[in-house]
Amino acid sequence: MWKSVAAAGAAAALLCASPAFAQARYPQRPVEVVVPYAPGGGTDNLMRMITGIIDENKWSPVPLVVNNRAGGSGAVGYNYLINKKGDSHVVAGATPLVVSGKIEGRLPGDHRDAMTTLMIVAIDELMISVRSESPYKTIDDFVNAARAKPGGLTVGGTATFTEDHIFTHLFEQAAKVKVKYVPFNSGGEVTAALMGGHVDAGVMNPNEIIAQIEAKKARNLAVASKKRLADAPDVPTFAERGYDFYWEQMRGVVGPANMSPEAVKWWVETLRKVTDTKKWKEDYIKRNLLTPTQWTGEEANKYLDGLREKYARALNELGAIKK
Amino acid sequence: MDFLANLAMGFGVALTPFNLMMAFAGVMVGMLIGALPGIGPPSGVALLLPLTFGMDPTSGIIMLAALYAGTMYGGTITSVLINTPGESASVVTCLDGYQMALQGRAGPALGIAAFGSFIAGTIGVVLLMLVSPLLARWSLSFGPPETFALMLVGLTTVTLLAGDDPLKGYISMVFGLMLAMVGYDIISGDARFGFRIPEMMDGIDFLPVAIGLFGLGEVLADAEQVGKPPLAKGRYGLRDVLPSGADWVRSRWAIVRGTVLGFLVGVLPGAGPTVASFLSYTVEKKVSAHPEQFGKGAIEGVAAPESANNAAATAAMVPMLTLGIPGSATTAIMLGGLMMWGLRPGPMLFEKNPQFVWGLIASQYIANVMLLILSTAFIPLFVRALRVPYGILMPLIVIFCVTGAYSLKNNVWDVGQMLVFGVLGYFMKKLGYSPAALVLALVLGPLAERALRQSLIISDAGIGIFFTRPISAVLMALAFVAVAAPVYKALIAGRSRN
Numbered sequence: 001m002w003k004s005v006a007a008a009g010a011a012a013a014l015l016c017a018s019p020a021f022a023q024a025r026y027p028q029r030p031v032e033v034v035v036p037y038a039p040g041g042g043t044d045n046l047m048r049m050i051t052g053i054i055d056e057n058k059w060s061p062v063p064l065v066v067n068n069r070a071g072g073s074g075a076v077g078y079n080y081l082i083n084k085k086g087d088s089h090v091v092a093g094a095t096p097l098v099v100s101g102k103i104e105g106r107l108p109g110d111h112r113d114a115m116t117t118l119m120i121v122a123i124d125e126l127m128i129s130v131r132s133e134s135p136y137k138t139i140d141d142f143v144n145a146a147r148a149k150p151g152g153l154t155v156g157g158t159a160t161f162t163e164d165h166i167f168t169h170l171f172e173q174a175a176k177v178k179v180k181y182v183p184f185n186s187g188g189e190v191t192a193a194l195m196g197g198h199v200d201a202g203v204m205n206p207n208e209i210i211a212q213i214e215a216k217k218a219r220n221l222a223v224a225s226k227k228r229l230a231d232a233p234d235v236p237t238f239a240e241r242g243y244d245f246y247w248e249q250m251r252g253v254v255g256p257a258n259m260s261p262e263a264v265k266w267w268v269e270t271l272r273k274v275t276d277t278k279k280w281k282e283d284y285i286k287r288n289l290l291t292p293t294q295w296t297g298e299e300a301n302k303y304l305d306g307l308r309e310k311y312a313r314a315l316n317e318l319g320a321i322k323k
Numbered sequence: 324m325d326f327l328a329n330l331a332m333g334f335g336v337a338l339t340p341f342n343l344m345m346a347f348a349g350v351m352v353g354m355l356i357g358a359l360p361g362i363g364p365p366s367g368v369a370l371l372l373p374l375t376f377g378m379d380p381t382s383g384i385i386m387l388a389a390l391y392a393g394t395m396y397g398g399t400i401t402s403v404l405i406n407t408p409g410e411s412a413s414v415v416t417c418l419d420g421y422q423m424a425l426q427g428r429a430g431p432a433l434g435i436a437a438f439g440s441f442i443a444g445t446i447g448v449v450l451l452m453l454v455s456p457l458l459a460r461w462s463l464s465f466g467p468p469e470t471f472a473l474m475l476v477g478l479t480t481v482t483l484l485a486g487d488d489p490l491k492g493y494i495s496m497v498f499g500l501m502l503a504m505v506g507y508d509i510i511s512g513d514a515r516f517g518f519r520i521p522e523m524m525d526g527i528d529f530l531p532v533a534i535g536l537f538g539l540g541e542v543l544a545d546a547e548q549v550g551k552p553p554l555a556k557g558r559y560g561l562r563d564v565l566p567s568g569a570d571w572v573r574s575r576w577a578i579v580r581g582t583v584l585g586f587l588v589g590v591l592p593g594a595g596p597t598v599a600s601f602l603s604y605t606v607e608k609k610v611s612a613h614p615e616q617f618g619k620g621a622i623e624g625v626a627a628p629e630s631a632n633n634a635a636a637t638a639a640m641v642p643m644l645t646l647g648i649p650g651s652a653t654t655a656i657m658l659g660g661l662m663m664w665g666l667r668p669g670p671m672l673f674e675k676n677p678q679f680v681w682g683l684i685a686s687q688y689i690a691n692v693m694l695l696i697l698s699t700a701f702i703p704l705f706v707r708a709l710r711v712p713y714g715i716l717m718p719l720i721v722i723f724c725v726t727g728a729y730s731l732k733n734n735v736w737d738v739g740q741m742l743v744f745g746v747l748g749y750f751m752k753k754l755g756y757s758p759a760a761l762v763l764a765l766v767l768g769p770l771a772e773r774a775l776r777q778s779l780i781i782s783d784a785g786i787g788i789f790f791t792r793p794i795s796a797v798l799m800a801l802a803f804v805a806v807a808a809p810v811y812k813a814l815i816a817g818r819s820r821n
Contacts, residue, residue, distance in 0.1 A: 038732075039369025045659055048373055070732055072524030073507055079521055106521075154781055160512030182467075182780050183509050185773060188649045188658075192592040195646065198466030198781070207662065211647035211669020287662055320512060 026262040027089060030063045034092035036077020038070040043093040046121070046251055049284050053274045060270070073097075075106045082107065082114045084256040088263035091118065094252040096163060099308040103315055104161065109257075110308065116259045117300045119271040120252035122290040126167045127223040127235065128155070129204045131195055132216055139222040139241050142201065146177035154180045156190040156199035161320040164190075164203040166311070167224060167247045169318055174238060174245040194218070205249070206232065206289035224248065231289050250307065251290070252300070268296050326452065333681030336381055337689055342682070345378075345386040346690045350697060353393020358401050360534050360727025363410035364394040364636075365652040372660050380664035381682045387657055388640070388683055389690035392444055395596065395633045396698055399436045400705055403429055403625070405720045407538030407727070412596035412632035414533045414762055415604045418484070419617060419624030421541070426620050429706045430564020435574050435622055436629040437698040438566070443582040443630035444691040447637030450586055451644075452684050458638075459645040462590045467777035468788050470591070472798035474771035477598065478764065479805035480605035483614070485757040489809070492760045495751070499764025502527045503772070510776045522736040529765045531728040535741040536758035538724045540748020542717050564702050566622070574626035577607050581630030589635025592642055594770070595651035596635035601763050603631035637687065644672055644680060 033051055037043045044066075051064045069077040074097045081092045098115060101107030111117050128139070136142040146153050157164030160183045168181045182199055184190045187208045194202035195217060202209075204220075206229065212218035213232075220235040224247040228237055238245055253271060255263070274280055275294055285292045295303055315321055336342065356367035368387050375383030398413030403420035416436070423432040450458070465473075478496065485492020505516045506526025517523035566574070581603040588599040607627040608617045617624050639651040647669030649655035661668045666676055673680050711719070728741035751758050782788035790796050 039366055039372075039656060041659075044369070045663065049663075052373065052376065067733065069734075070525075071734065071736075072521035075521040075524060076734075106524075159509035165512075180780055180783075182777050184777070185509055186655070188655055189592060192463060192642070192646070192648045193466060195648070196463035196466055211667050211671065214667065215670030217670055283663065283665065287665060 026260065026266045027060065027062045029089055030065055031060070032090045033064050033066045034077050034081055034090060035066060035068045036070065036074040036081075036092060036095075036097075037068070039068050042124075042251070043095055044068065046284075047093040047253075049280070050121075050253070050271070050274055053277055053279055054270060056279075057273075057277075059273060072106070075101065078107050078115075081254070081256050082109055085114075086258040087256055088260045091253055091255045091267065094120075094250070094254040096249060096307065096311070098252075098254055099304050100311045100315065103308070103312050104320060111254065111301060111304045114257050116255040116257060116264060117304060118253045118255055118264065118267045118296065119275075120250050120293050120295040120300045120303060121271065121275055122251045122285060122288075122292055124205050124249040124251060124288070124290055125223050125225045125229060126163060126247055126249065127204055127206065127209070128171070128201050128221045129194065129209045129212075129218050130201050130221060131197060131212075131218050133197065134200070134219070136201070136221065137219070139236065139238070139243070142221055143175045143177055143243070146175070146179055150178045151180055153201065154182050154199040155201045155203060156182045156184055156193050157203035158187055158190060159183050159185070161315060161318060163247070163249050165318065166314040167203050169314055170224075170245040170247050171238070171243065174243040207287070210289060225291070229289065229291075231286075247310075250293075250303070252295075272296075329677060329681045330452065330685060332678065333683075333685030336678055336682030337385065337686035342382050342385050342686060343689065345382045346389040346686050347693055349386040349389025350393040350690055350693045353390035353395075354397035354400075354694075354697065356390070357394035357397020357399075357413070358409045359730070360401060360407050360409050360530075360538070360723060362727075362730050363398070363530065364391055364412075365656055366731075367394055368653050368656045368660075372656065372663075375660065376663060380661070380666055381679050383660065383664060384657070384679065384683050385686040385690075387660065388687060389693070391636050391653055391657075392440075392633065392687070392690050392694055395636050396437060396440050396629075396694055399440075399625075399629055400433065401723070402537075403432045403436070404705060404709060405538065405716070405723070406541040407720060407724060408530075408533050409727075411530055411533070411766070412600045412628075412635075414537070414597070415600045415628045415759065416625055417537045418604070418759055419619070419621050421537075422618065422620035423622065423625065424709065428620065428622075429709060430702055431566040431570050431622065432625050433702045433705060434565045434699065435570060435626045437695055437702070439574070439578045439581065439626045439630035440633040440698075441691050441695040442578050443585060443634040444637055444694070445688065446582050447586055447589075447634040448684060448687040448691070451637055451641055451687070455641050455645045458590050458641050462592060462642055463646070464794060465591050466792075467774045467781065468792055468795040469798065470594075471771055471774035471778055472789060472795040472802065473588075473591075473594070474767045474774060475802045476798050476805065477602055477605075477767045478771065479802045480602070480609070481760045481763055482809065483605045483608045483617075484601075484759040484763055488755060491754075491756045495757045495760035496764040499761035500768045502532070502761075503765050503768030510773065510780075522734070526769070527740065527765065528731065528737060529762060530731055531737040531741040532744045532765060533762050534724050534727050535744030535746075536748035536751070536762065538720060538727075539741065539745025540752055540758065542720050542724075543745060543749040544752050545713065545717060564706055565699070570622050574622050577623035577627040578630045580606060580610070581627035582634045585631030585634030586638040588631070589638030589651070590641050592648055594635075595639060596632040597766055598770070599631040599635035600628035601766065603627045640683075643668055644683075645670065647672070 035044045035047050054060050084090045099110050102110040130136050155168050190202045193199045222238045223235050224238050356362050398409035399416050401407045401409045402413040402416040403424050406417050406421040408414040420432045481496045482489040482492045507514050507524045514524050584603045585599040588594050607623050608614050639654045642648045643654040649658050728737045731737050778788050
């Protein structure tokens, strides 16, 4: 008797739920979360943080499987994603390569024609730092020294035709100076070279240099953001000192082209929930000194269009685009 | 003394049952990860990192640091037993370790590696405790010119790795340097010799190359000998497989030198345990009274690099803890972990989180003891694996090599790379070209090239930068002597013959 009542109840519940169920049919099977870089890097940390928060709150009925598909400085992973066109069960952590890859000829497409932008979750600023023994107290000191000795001062950054390199290029244009850009293999190596006095200044993400700042071993001269950072209010922006340029790095989540509308909706909603959690704000945004964003849809795509234009111009000027 | 009180506090933290368990788990998993070719220390730490997020940061780092130490030993096991390096810092151990195994001395090889690791790890922790700030400052004085000079010294020692014919050694090295050029070049921003294949952008990864050259190459060569008997013979009690008194006498200075050199190299940003193990092997051969035995089963050739890689693994913590700058790929990932736990590694860490730092230091002592006990206890078991008949063992090694290459990046490309170099390794072995020299060049080449070009950018292409800075000048002189001495000797010998 009770059994049949229960069965009837269950059937009724199923019937009632089915329209809603049909709409919320995503995700149906495990979702592959591609990290196009090695474990331990910025994108890896980001995606493991996001999937960690989703798992903790049981927001996903299926497992999210993080998969590091490193190679070709990200090209291998994004090529994999792009080839999954129409597959709603794969997403990837996004770096600026999403827009610059096509310009450089390393990816067959970008956010407009080959990927679905789900959300841009944070902006990482870039700043110029010196060690505390350095004679340059302010960005003006540094610029004046660079003007007095064109091409004489060294600025360390990560690799060539990268965010750090473009940053240095834009700084040179805005301040009308010439410096020597020295490419290193990683942010850690730049910090080591800076602290050892082997380069005059370094291009830094705030979280790469904060420990040295706190110990009074280094100084930030200026940050390339639109307004001063909440966590470093004493560091001026380049623009306010009269060197008019902005440059930053974005972090986000993308999927392949032609994802189903339900999948896009599920990810946008879930990512919004993730980026609203206390854990995200404290453990990810605040700890890495990032600027939080929740840009989705056309807003995110427009932002990426703007970024694409800036990349195209800078990479062209730097000679990265072979004709 | 202040630090005794700190150390006591550290042991207080490390000796809680939970943290002891974490250290034990770390050592165990580390040995396993190290023994599986492909999954090396960086990916091992990265895989376990998410597990630690729910824990107290101190327990988390204790597990990861124990794991790091464990991998340094685990990689040795397969290097010695089947000539297949489990991770990059154990490649050089293949040279003499496997030869010892062929002579039925796998036990003592593993034993001396275990004791060497223990001694080096323990001395390393003492140094970490006492002289961290000093060493950290010293490591910062290594800029691009110093790094280049050090790598150059490393490359000049190639003839020591190469066996009887120095010319063949140099040919192997040059081939390795050419391979090192492949891939995305961070200085020019170009993809070199990539043929528009995305996988080639990363260059020729050196672990699949080493697994192929050593592991698969050996299997192919052995396949020629039909009906070869199993390697291990005789008895397998614990006492029978441990190093003898004579082994100890031969190895003691090798362990000391390996420890010191390994520690110094490990502190430098960007160098790490692999470079340390290669350098210490060549140093050992250079100072040895019987260099001709190296490569033919000299126990010092196992003791020195195995001590060096453990010392370097400990030393890599110095810049991580005191400067907030990673000394190796593995510590870079740990550093990410520290930040996720809400700690800020850097100059203030010792002051702000003494419990964390001293807990970690104390747990390193404990992990080293655990590592010694576990590894020696398992040696008889490992050595028994060699009783498996060749016809069964060989296919198993091939499977091991393939899965190892695949698990590196979950990538079939690396498997192909491993297979190609396996075939090449077979021919190199047949023709007397040294695979070790090739691998050395592949490890040091990219570091040397980057440092050279960075130096030249800084100096506006003047080579004076290498000779006007004291550390770099001394190293350059050493490199010069290393090249010139054999030539000079040959000239003298030639003259006296006339």
